[in-house]
Amino acid sequence: MHALDGNAIGGLLLEVFGAEMTTATGTCAHCGAAAQVAELVVYLEAPGTVVRCRSCESVLIVIVDVRGTKCVDLRGAATLQ
Amino acid sequence: MSFVSRGFRGRRRESDADPARVPPGQYTTDDFPVLSAGPTPHTPLPEWTFSIVQGDEKKTWTWDEFRALPSETVTVDIHCVTRWSKLDTTWEGVSVDTLLEEADSEAPYILAFCDGGYTTNLPAEDVTGGKAWVAFGYGGEALDPEHGGPARLLVPHLYFWKSAKWLRGLVLREEDEPGFWETYGYHMYGDPWREQRYSGD
Amino acid sequence: MARAAVLGRLTWQVAGVEQVVDETPRVRTIVLDVPDWPGHRAGQHLDIRLTAEDGYRAEREYSIASAPDEPVAITVERLDDGEVSPYLTEELRPGDGLELRGPIGGYFVWDPEDGGPLLLVAGGSGVVPLRAMLRHRQRSGSDAPVRLLYSSRTLGDVIYRRELDQAADGVEVVHTLTREQPPGWTGPARRVDAELLGEFAWPTEDGALAFVCGPTSFVETVAAGLVELGYPPARVKTERFGATGR
Numbered sequence: 001m002h003a004l005d006g007n008a009i010g011g012l013l014l015e016v017f018g019a020e021m022t023t024a025t026g027t028c029a030h031c032g033a034a035a036q037v038a039e040l041v042v043y044l045e046a047p048g049t050v051v052r053c054r055s056c057e058s059v060l061i062v063i064v065d066v067r068g069t070k071c072v073d074l075r076g077a078a079t080l081q
Numbered sequence: 082m083s084f085v086s087r088g089f090r091g092r093r094r095e096s097d098a099d100p101a102r103v104p105p106g107q108y109t110t111d112d113f114p115v116l117s118a119g120p121t122p123h124t125p126l127p128e129w130t131f132s133i134v135q136g137d138e139k140k141t142w143t144w145d146e147f148r149a150l151p152s153e154t155v156t157v158d159i160h161c162v163t164r165w166s167k168l169d170t171t172w173e174g175v176s177v178d179t180l181l182e183e184a185d186s187e188a189p190y191i192l193a194f195c196d197g198g199y200t201t202n203l204p205a206e207d208v209t210g211g212k213a214w215v216a217f218g219y220g221g222e223a224l225d226p227e228h229g230g231p232a233r234l235l236v237p238h239l240y241f242w243k244s245a246k247w248l249r250g251l252v253l254r255e256e257d258e259p260g261f262w263e264t265y266g267y268h269m270y271g272d273p274w275r276e277q278r279y280s281g282d
Numbered sequence: 283m284a285r286a287a288v289l290g291r292l293t294w295q296v297a298g299v300e301q302v303v304d305e306t307p308r309v310r311t312i313v314l315d316v317p318d319w320p321g322h323r324a325g326q327h328l329d330i331r332l333t334a335e336d337g338y339r340a341e342r343e344y345s346i347a348s349a350p351d352e353p354v355a356i357t358v359e360r361l362d363d364g365e366v367s368p369y370l371t372e373e374l375r376p377g378d379g380l381e382l383r384g385p386i387g388g389y390f391v392w393d394p395e396d397g398g399p400l401l402l403v404a405g406g407s408g409v410v411p412l413r414a415m416l417r418h419r420q421r422s423g424s425d426a427p428v429r430l431l432y433s434s435r436t437l438g439d440v441i442y443r444r445e446l447d448q449a450a451d452g453v454e455v456v457h458t459l460t461r462e463q464p465p466g467w468t469g470p471a472r473r474v475d476a477e478l479l480g481e482f483a484w485p486t487e488d489g490a491l492a493f494v495c496g497p498t499s500f501v502e503t504v505a506a507g508l509v510e511l512g513y514p515p516a517r518v519k520t521e522r523f524g525a526t527g528r
Contacts, residue, residue: 003120003498007521010386011329011343014292020388038389039520043118047162047242047262050118057120057197064266066279071266084296084381086332088373091340092365108338112363 006037009049012063013037016070026051029078030058037080098168102158104273107166114165115227118261122196122226122247129231131215132250133184140183144231148217150175155214157237159244160273172235173218177208180215180251188253192260193234196247201260202269203236203243205253212238215248240271240278294331296379297354305357305441309407310371311347313355314380322346322385324392324418325411325493325521328356331381332366342366345411345495345521346385349418357441359407390521394419396491398426399484403474403504405433405496408523412493413442420450428453431482433474433500435461456482474500476507486512491519498522 006013006022013021022038033055040060043050048064053076060076074080096109103109132141142150154173160166191203207213216235217224224230229246236243242262263269268277276282301313327345344356360371374380392400392415400419402412409432419426430449434440436459446455458470458478470478484490492513494504501522508518 003522004524005520005522007327007387007390008343008524010327010388011383014383014386018292020386022387022389036389041120044524045114046116046118047267048118048265052119059119062265064262064279066266073265084294084333084379085335086369086381087378089332089334089340089369091332091334091338093338 004042004044006040006042006051008042008044009051009063010038012049012070016063016072024080026060026080027078028053028056028058028060029076031056032078102168103166104160105276107160107164107273110165110167112165113167113170113228114161114163116161116163117227117246118199119197124196124231124247124249126231130249131180131232133180133253134250135184135186135188135253142180147175147215147232150179152176152217153214154218155235157235159237159241162240162242162267162271162273162278166273171220172214172216173221174214174216174232174235176211177213177215177234177251178211181205181209184253186253188255190254190257192252192254192258193243193245193248194250194252195245196249199245199247199261201234201243201245202257202263203239204257204270207239208234208236208251212236238272240268240273242267243271292383294381294383296381299374299376299378299380300353301376302374306439308360308371308439309357309441310360311355311357312370312374312380313348313353314382316354316382319354320385322350322354323387324349324415325390326385326387326414327411328354328382328384329386330356330366330370331383332369333381340366343386346414347410348414349421351421352417357407357410357413359441390493390495390519392418392491392493394422394424394426396426398424398428399488399490400426400428401484401490401492401508402428402430403432403479403492403494403496403508404430405474405500405504406435406439406523407441408494408496408500408521409441411495411521413445415493416449416453419453425452427484429482429484430455431458431474431478432456433458433460433496435459437462437464437467474504474507476510479504479507479511483508483511483513489517491517493519493521495521496523498524 010022027034041052051061062073064071093108098109126144129144156171158168213236217232234245234248297314297316303311331341347357348355358370360367
């Protein structure tokens with residue numbers, strides 16, 4: 001299985017947000033489920049990092065390293081705090 | 082000068098691959114890495130369909146109908162944007178030309194759509210003229226779900242994210258609409274020989 | 283105090299390899315000397331980065347195996363088709379540099395003030411962050427009762443075996459060996475399932491805090507099993523390791 005959880009991107013999120021984010025709560029823009037980032041489903045084996053809702057599998061966060069710059073897309077997260 | 086780990090080479094091996102076959106920034110591998118942005122779908126074959134969609138019109142094949150179409154075996158090199166290239170991979174599939182025959186379309190663009198919601202966009206001319214297949218076999222066997230089975234798009238001349246796994250159909254479009262990775266910063270076209278990895282390259 | 287030292291350096295830094303310790307034929311602990319190390323919490327991890335001469339890079343993360351007041355150490359299992367783990371377990375030697383960042387993590391952590399009882403469930407190398415918790419518990423003088431249920435393929439694969447055999451007061455360790463057991467083995471001999479959990483987990487009414495770590499499928503089976511027993515989901519913390527060692 002290639003799916004991990006938000007613990008696996010603790011360092012990446014620290015780098016991108018400048019803060020410890022695995023205990024932040026994300027809510028899915030698609031189904032409304034709320035979960036700590038550490039408990040979200042993470043796919044690392046891809047052209048980017050994809051974080052999905054554990055309830056409905058929708059994409060919450062995508063992080064792509066574009067020529068050395070981390071580009072973060074949070075459109076799938078209704079909230080992240 | 083950044084730190085170098087003494088004695089570390091990584092998974093790459095000395096390759097006797099013809100450099101002319103390896104695009105810039107790529108290395109060759111004997112493995113077939115599995116990359117995925119989501120869970121592996123498992124649509125049962127009796128429920129599986131493939132469609133060509135144009136506006137309100139749709140032509141659909143069931144699995145049996147799809148497998149009854151003429152198919153061919155091809156050996157091609159594939160190039161992943163994550164920098165690995167795999168030479169001489171053998172696939173069995175139905176040419177996209179065959180699937181588009183009846184549609185007789187002049188639509189300039191295609192959006193491939195898949196189980197799990199993945200999409201990718203391509204110019205129509207990049208999937209016609211013998212350049213693309215809907216592949217159901219790899220290495221002489223049925224395509225493994227991990228690698229996109231029962232069927233995936235195969236477009237070897239572009240970066241492999243365009244060879245969409247778990248393919249369910251192609252939408253013919255007037256405009257080029259970014260698919261999954263294109264939306265998140267990857268190049269709209271993706272020519273490995275011009276190293277078009279990201280938007281703006 | 284450990285809790286305040288969580289963020290550490292956001293940037294990569296080069297640590298020195300002080301010592302390597304072979305725990306099992308496939309598993310090695312690497313003790314590091316990290317300049318200006320801010321301290322860490324039990325359960326946190328490090329990101330490790332290897333760079334080849336031509337600039338090729340590979341990154342992985344490894345749980346910190348030591349308690350907050352000990353030198354930083356990671357324990358690495360060599361994966362047969364791994365890219366980083368063979369280097370760390372076979373090539374890297376004292377005197378070498380190792381690029382890392384950390385400590386990282388605020389979810390899968392235990393501090394003595396969190397108390398207990400603690401249920402620690404480990405699958406293979408998932409035992410590493412749990413061992414850091416056990417060492418921290420002991421060194422901090424905590425009396426939180428602990429049960430560790432640890433699944434390994436064979437007795438020879440058990441990491442920190444001697445240390446776990448000499449477990450401190452209040453710590454119960456149960457090993458289950460899934461592939462092969464020594465003659466006379468009376469312990470469990472199968473993968474952790476609902477029945478094993480029912481037998482060894484703290485009763486729900488004890489209000490235990492559970493930490494489950496190992497491969498994804500292991501973690502999901504165990505976490506679901508604990509919730510099935512009545513553990514509130516918020517009291518079951520999970521950390522999934524990948525087959526690639528990530």
